[in-house]
Amino acid sequence: MNNKPIDNIIELSNDLRWQIGDEFHDNLAEGIYADAAEIVKGSVHTAQQQKQFRLDAKIDKIITSRTFGFPLMFLILAVVLWLTIIGANYPSSMLANLLLDTLHPALKSFASGIGMPWWLDGFLIDGVYLALAWVIAVMLPPMAIFFPLFTLLEDFGYLPRVAFNLDYLFKKTGAHGKQALTMSMGFGCNAAGVVATRIIDSPRERLIAIITNNFSLCNGRWPTQILIATIFIGAVVPKSLSGIASVGAVIGIAILGIFFMFMSSWALSKTVLKGEVSTFNLELPPYRPPRFWKTIYTSLIDRTLIVLWRAMVFAAPAGAIIWLISNINIADQSIAYWMINSLDSFGFLLGLNGVILVAYIVAIPANEIVIPTILMLTVLVTGIAGGEGTGVMFELESVNETGDILRAGGWTLLTAVNLMLFSLLHNPCSTTIYTIYKETKSVKWTTVATLLPVIMGLIVTFLVAQIWRLVF
Amino acid sequence: MDDKVNSVCEGCSQYSAKGLKKLGVNTDNIDFVVALAGNPNTGKSTVFNALTGLRQHTGNWPGKTVTRAEGAFEYGTQKYKLVDLPGTYSLLSTSQDEEIARNFILFGKPDVTVIMADACRLERNLNLVLQILEITDKAILCLNLMDEAKRNNISIDERTLARDLGIPVVPTSARFNEGIPELIKTISEVANGNIICKPHRIKNVPENINKAVKKLSVEIEKQFPTIPNSRWIAFRLLEGDTHIIDALKTGELV
Numbered sequence: 104m105n106n107k108p109i110d111n112i113i114e115l116s117n118d119l120r121w122q123i124g125d126e127f128h129d130n131l132a133e134g135i136y137a138d139a140a141e142i143v144k145g146s147v148h149t150a151q152q153q154k155q156f157r158l159d160a161k162i163d164k165i166i167t168s169r170t171f172g173f174p175l176m177f178l179i180l181a182v183v184l185w186l187t188i189i190g191a192n193y194p195s196s197m198l199a200n201l202l203l204d205t206l207h208p209a210l211k212s213f214a215s216g217i218g219m220p221w222w223l224d225g226f227l228i229d230g231v232y233l234a235l236a237w238v239i240a241v242m243l244p245p246m247a248i249f250f251p252l253f254t255l256l257e258d259f260g261y262l263p264r265v266a267f268n269l270d271y272l273f274k275k276t277g278a279h280g281k282q283a284l285t286m287s288m289g290f291g292c293n294a295a296g297v298v299a300t301r302i303i304d305s306p307r308e309r310l311i312a313i314i315t316n317n318f319s320l321c322n323g324r325w326p327t328q329i330l331i332a333t334i335f336i337g338a339v340v341p342k343s344l345s346g347i348a349s350v351g352a353v354i355g356i357a358i359l360g361i362f363f364m365f366m367s368s369w370a371l372s373k374t375v376l377k378g379e380v381s382t383f384n385l386e387l388p389p390y391r392p393p394r395f396w397k398t399i400y401t402s403l404i405d406r407t408l409i410v411l412w413r414a415m416v417f418a419a420p421a422g423a424i425i426w427l428i429s430n431i432n433i434a435d436q437s438i439a440y441w442m443i444n445s446l447d448s449f450g451f452l453l454g455l456n457g458v459i460l461v462a463y464i465v466a467i468p469a470n471e472i473v474i475p476t477i478l479m480l481t482v483l484v485t486g487i488a489g490g491e492g493t494g495v496m497f498e499l500e501s502v503n504e505t506g507d508i509l510r511a512g513g514w515t516l517l518t519a520v521n522l523m524l525f526s527l528l529h530n531p532c533s534t535t536i537y538t539i540y541k542e543t544k545s546v547k548w549t550t551v552a553t554l555l556p557v558i559m560g561l562i563v564t565f566l567v568a569q570i571w572r573l574v575f
Numbered sequence: 576m577d578d579k580v581n582s583v584c585e586g587c588s589q590y591s592a593k594g595l596k597k598l599g600v601n602t603d604n605i606d607f608v609v610a611l612a613g614n615p616n617t618g619k620s621t622v623f624n625a626l627t628g629l630r631q632h633t634g635n636w637p638g639k640t641v642t643r644a645e646g647a648f649e650y651g652t653q654k655y656k657l658v659d660l661p662g663t664y665s666l667l668s669t670s671q672d673e674e675i676a677r678n679f680i681l682f683g684k685p686d687v688t689v690i691m692a693d694a695c696r697l698e699r700n701l702n703l704v705l706q707i708l709e710i711t712d713k714a715i716l717c718l719n720l721m722d723e724a725k726r727n728n729i730s731i732d733e734r735t736l737a738r739d740l741g742i743p744v745v746p747t748s749a750r751f752n753e754g755i756p757e758l759i760k761t762i763s764e765v766a767n768g769n770i771i772c773k774p775h776r777i778k779n780v781p782e783n784i785n786k787a788v789k790k791l792s793v794e795i796e797k798q799f800p801t802i803p804n805s806r807w808i809a810f811r812l813l814e815g816d817t818h819i820i821d822a823l824k825t826g827e828l829v
Contacts, residue, residue: 108797108798109823109824112791112794112812113812113820113823115790115791115794116791116809116812116813119787119790119791119813120813120815122783123783123787123813127784127813127814128667128814130780130781130784131777131780131784131810131814134777134778134779134780135706135777135779137779138701138775138777138778138779139698139699139701139702139704140698142701142739142740142775143697143698145732145739146731146732146733146735146736146739147697147698147729147730147731147732148729148732149727149728149729150728150729150730301672304673386615386616388616389695389723394750
């Protein structure tokens, strides 16, 4: 194509731009609004009394108020978590009964019936099948409660109000107010939260939102927090208060995550990602009564099943690997044993142990399988009889039994607290890391986003362990 | 999607008069491309789901959709590809989601652009509507959330509005599947040229700007005789939009 005429057009536009002056943009915008006003005048009629708007404004006055905004936010979070923790117990144990106590022995006897070699039987049924069964039994019930509740809040129109409440804090830290929205999405899934940062228009503020999204406790980590809090934190208070104490501990961790998010946003915007805070319009949409059943249905299908599927895809090979490292021996001891042994003293420095560190290495693909891996490896090391034996992931009958195994493995309240902290502060799962790379197209920022939380986690757990040991 | 609601609707004669077939993600051999544009949180994804049978997630906050979702439906004997765009307040884009929407309307050249507007906030929504009407002349205004407008005692004279805008106006309450059959029918009529739009062009432009725009668009039309939106390109050139300048150079606009 001959570019000459096009260059002429562009040159002409440059000349004309000088002639019309720099108020062009505003003039044009005013012109559009004037047109819009004329059109609306002719066709829209609004009756004087606007009840709905007034009701909306009244609700907004309360939930975005300086006094009630924050307490209400935490109260709503507490109610959602409470319903999730209490409600998930029963279906979880039913699923565990079915998948682990009934189906697993049935599969085992079927395998020996057809003469399957022990290693194939172990690899497939004790490794792959049990990993899948555990993920379903533990993850499906809380997700099936948490996601619909979250979606109902979202459809109602609560999320933009959260953003509105937090905007002031984000501005203070040099980040974008819309980061409140992407942070909220992160509470469901960090990968989804990272994609959602596209609503932030400044690249600087978007990077901050991406790097700090991992501080939102994601769905894969809620069950870990809930389980450990129930076993160890719930046990230090009188029985009647244990429920409240556990919920309180989990909320405490979530809030700590938000605190770390603000701190690192602030640190980033004062150092490597310096810049002005950009302004934006946040529209508070009208409250809409959610279509209850439809919301339940779509959130079950869209979120719960998709996340569950992803967890299963990652859990299957992880189960296989766990079985392999516990059954392949090097000089009389399994690979898992050597790994745990070599990491034990480092783990002690952090108030953790070798088992937990190995579990986090195995579970990089999916946070969901950290707890079953820890249990299995603990049994392996302590040699206590519980569960199914070498390299077999299992779910114990009750929370108490799980606690007994962990205590036999040398766990204390410090181990529990530091595991909860480390679960909050460690690298994002591999899906999220890949998503960060896709969104930033930068190896450098992907590395920063991956390593920053781990380093913080190591520092925090180290400090907590040292101070704890000094005090107690 | 709610299966129960669908089966009732599909039994209705108006809904399936010529047969709406939801094709999900199957976008092979399509006859027309339909874009869904509009302000954030006006129900684009809800309409998208109603037409394609897909389950693009919807939520009550601006910015829910950040990527382009595609799906398809069949009406009569023709296949339509439907593209759900991220919501935008204007086309003078800065953020990535707004740019996705603008680029598609401009470079994707959809056969029909359905502009979703919130009936309760029409005046504010018209800002985007009027900008889109500068770009394309095959558009439909879908006046969504009529149920809320009714609750708020807002009444809209759709015929006057259609006359002023020069495009068909379809009132809907997409969340309750109301008005969707009419919307489908209107899409088909605009796509097939049975309805010819004469879109409103921005009138309240200061004289000096108007002169400059005219001068420039004459030159643009000389170079690209088939271009339908020379006036809007002139606006953008005067603004110094580097994307549009690049697009002119590469010939992407034609």
